[in-house]
Amino acid sequence: MLKRLKVIVEKENIINKKQMLEDISTCTECEACIDVCCTYYSTENRLYSPLVRLQIINELLNEKEITQDEIQSIYYCTECGRCExxxxxEIKISTIIADSKIELVNKGLGPLAKHNVIINGILEKGNSVNGDPEKRLDWIPEEFRDSEKFEDHPSDTLLYVGCLPSFLVKESASASYKLLKKAGVDFMILKDEFCCGIYPFNCGKIDIAKRIFEENINKFKKLGIKRIIVPCAGCYRCFSTYYPRLFGETDFKVFHIAQIIRDLIKEGKIKLKKVGHTFTFHDSCRLGRKAGLYGEPREILSECGIIIDELSQNRENAYCCGAGSGVRSIDKELSRKIGTEIIKESKSENIISSCPFCIFNLRYIAHKMNLDKKIQHISNLVINNIID
Ligand code: SF4
Ligand code: SF4
Incomplete structure (x- = not known):
């Protein structure tokens, strides 16, 4: 059983309020950011626009009172970064909004009640999706169950699976594991993997995020981990950006599985059959706009002979799926509305993404629209077409 994480609640001072206010003061109210904001175009409510959010944050940081609706507006931001x-x-709007949540928490105004339910679930069960910890390893492919040695197989490479792949998009975890085995990559997995901590970080609960990060860093250090491979865009962002923000440079480097697959193809360790169909590709915000990983998944698709049905809004302008930064957990309907654009525009019945959370939300939307879309993780495309 997972041991309950003890968290010492303390005010966090990792934000630079003066800098945030200076940046906000450069806003000319040109309104260019409004129409591109997914929460604005899905609600047509200016309260949920980047410009108004910055105005709310200006009030908050100047010690003025803000309303409950305004707090909700901050928490409705998916941090997609499209506005930036x-x-x-060149205002770092999404970062300012993210940091304002830390201030909301410091002032006792955040997070929202539903966020706290998920955060408590993480502390109790070690995952952000209310999964039974006893079932966390159910994704391990049948043929590897008896031979998997977990930490008893020393390696400096860790396949860190993540909560969504472990419980809700299990086939993305199995496929990532299998393809690394097939390509002869030496790696370990953890028997008692704990959530990466992105959820509390995105809610502004830095005390809890810090505690989770620290536990994970210590665990990775003890095991001698130098390289972490993740199938999830959220885990990628958390390990590559949030861990260093709180703890400085880490001993490990993080790679998304799409980067690894692309390299394995180049080294001739993975060979793929030519599928020869048209597939839609969705750039997740956290791998695309936030990390600039546009080319790797497209190279993999093209290696499969796939013609990419590019959405009208792709790469740095890509639509947000609507699920991230705790938004889906407080308003599933808003996440559905936001992600609908992707499903509506997709001409192919096949959609590929590198993010299990995007996949989970897009599947839900397609189901609600009674559409027969096959929405898969890039690792599944690869494992289904790998030449033995
Ligand atoms: S945040 Fe930037 S894009 Fe938005 S209104 Fe201000 S200056 Fe214009
Ligand atoms: S980060 Fe995305 S959701 Fe948040 S204000 Fe900017 S465009 Fe809107």
């Missing part, structure tokens, strides 16, 4: 791409003043 068009801002002529």
């Amino acid at each position: 791409v068009v801002c002529p003043e």
